[in-house]
Amino acid sequence: MTEEIIIAGFGGQGVLSMGKILAYSGIMQEQEVSWMPSYGPEMRGGTANVTVILSDERISSPILTEYDTAIILNQQSLDKFEKAVKPGGLLIYDGNGISHHPERKDIRIYRVDAADEAGKLGLAKIFNMIVLGGYLKVNPVVELDNVIKGLKKSLPQRYHHMIPDNEKAIMRGMEIIYPVKGS
Template identity: 55%
Template sequence: MNSLNDCRQLEELIVAGFGGQGVLSLGMTLAYAGMVENKEISWMPSYGPEMRGGTANCIVILSENKISSPILSQFDSAIVLNQPSMDKFAPRLKPGGLLLYESGNIFKPSTREDIDIIGIPATTEALKMKNAKTMNMIMLGAYLQLKPVVQNDSILEALAKVLPEKYHHLLPINRQALELGEALAREMKTQPV
């Protein structure tokens, strides 16, 4: 095994929020899409007391090479869905990293100037779609627009695998949510800061 190659990981991402916001399934969908593309992947969830009513998070690593540590302290990107996660993980982004946050839940985004900070009103948009649970997929869509670490087709294939079969009637609305997220992020990107 060549260790120096192992170091060049494609993407080291943390997804964090309240339990029930779809943090773990967001990460799992991305991990699955990575597997569809024959990438090396790891999905490391927080488990235990912090999940019960508190915060939930998962670390997702996508790489062309074998993944060393599934546990990291610094990240290329963060998707944060509540204020405690913003406060905890914004300082842990590498310089030049991407901080994507849900602007309906987070009122005090980080003031760091060496990273890209983008807010997406995913909760409001999900409510407009009459399904609050699609919030996580709107965030995932926005993330993939800004960081196309996997192909669209792979995400759609992953979605069908991650969503249990009894919920497959919800596949179309999840797809819509992904597309909506992409569109929102596109708008954000074109707006002058």
């Protein structure tokens, strides 16, 4: 198994930390992992992305041009990465702020309205965990137990009291994600 993922959105949406939690979850599941952030001028302009690879084998290139899965949190990232999903691959996006929706017919497209849901739950800070939950519902690359262990490893001790809320957010994401018809 090798899963090559791009997570992309605005800086501050928790893109990099979602990737980190996913990578830690992979470690808990005894997978090989890599996490490669954008750190260049694009990031300083407000967008952030991270490539996460989970694999049973030694990982070669941490930099890719096409992905099994794209997790997309804003319009710029959708415009940039929709075309980078491998045929048959998976695209998950949050509809918040999206005016041009994905159009490809040769990939599986799912929508998770995590920003709205986070607002309703009053859990804006863990919006990214709702997205992660949605992804894990569609593609359970790591088991939920290992995600919780990954959270414990990646969050500093002072945030450990927030783990139940994170777990709740993941569960909620699993419930609200839905396939976009016609994809």
